[in-house]
Amino acid sequence: MDGIVIRSTGSWFSVRAEDGRIFQCKIKGKFRIQGIKATNPVAVGDHVEFDALEKEENTGLIYKVRERKNHIIRKSTKLSKLSHIIAANIDQAFLVATLAMPRTSTGFIDRFLVTAEAYHIPARLVFNKTDLYDEEQQKQLHELLSIYETAGYPCNAVSARTGENMISLKEALKNKTSLFSGHSGVGKSTLLNWIEPGLELKTGKISSIHQKGKHITTFAEMHELSFGGFVIDTPGIKEFGLRDFVKEEVAERFPEMRALMWDCKFHNCTHVHEPGCAVKKAVEEGRISITRYKNYLAILQDDYFDKKDWELR
Helix, strand or coil: CEEEEEEECCCCEEEEECCCCEEEEEECCCCCCCCCCECCCCCCCCEEEEEECCCCCCEEEEEEECCCCCEEEEECCCCCCCEEEEEECCCEEEEEECECCCECCHHHHHHHHHHHHHCCCCEEEEECCHHHCCHHHHHHHHHHHHHHHHCCCCEEECCCCCCCCHHHHHHHHCCCEEEEECCCCCCHHHHHHHHCHHHCCCCCCECCCCCCECCCCCCCEEEECCCCCEEEECCCCCCCECCCCCHHHHHHHCHHHHCCHHHCCCCCCCCCCCCCCHHHHHHHCCCCCHHHHHHHHHHHCCHHHHCCCCCCC
């Protein structure tokens, strides 16, 4: 039978067959996706072939994963030599961020965007909880919207509580398979409950002491949208280790830098110390955000490039 993986809870996978039935499946034997050493060789969004078991109703064994259109992957936080596939066959990735309760740093945002660029997945930023922002945070929001929209990333500034700008966010999801990601507590599940009330996803409260969210979503799951499309809800990200990433290619993952790098004097310019660098000139002239450039420099200095875990803080 053919189906699509809609939930991954570890060793069990929920697979929706072509006729709409849901099967609880395990992997048949031991297999790995060619070229990828992962803790989860099967991921939400995968198109699979499986055998239905006769002895137990609505159970099966997955024996083949079809070729992926794309996937997004990170280094496993516990097994550093392996990867963890977040999702497969997605049309776009949404990073939900907040400037309050909890705060999302631009360093975190840029590392997520770099990852999406590396796997050729269009990304969009969603700044949630705008109803909680004070005057200073509203100013920061407008600055961030300018930075990321100028860099080429669509942005939504929304409030799931008040409904502000939620219609435009809903429209962006229509007829596409979308990944929702971000820190715990930024309101991913609350946003999805507003967009599709029938989902009734669990939501949590923010710790008053640490201003951080608790993990309510504990596994990745794909939900069908009544107005067309699918959305993959994922657990909150605390760490995001990269795999198969080359230091010399980091600049290519910044669209605004990629557009200028061929104008540099040296073809192997790192955009750090070389003379005649078009990227540094653009930063000095304000055509490239100094914040984005500083985050680029921070990524180059990251321990990941010393073969250690890359942790987003």
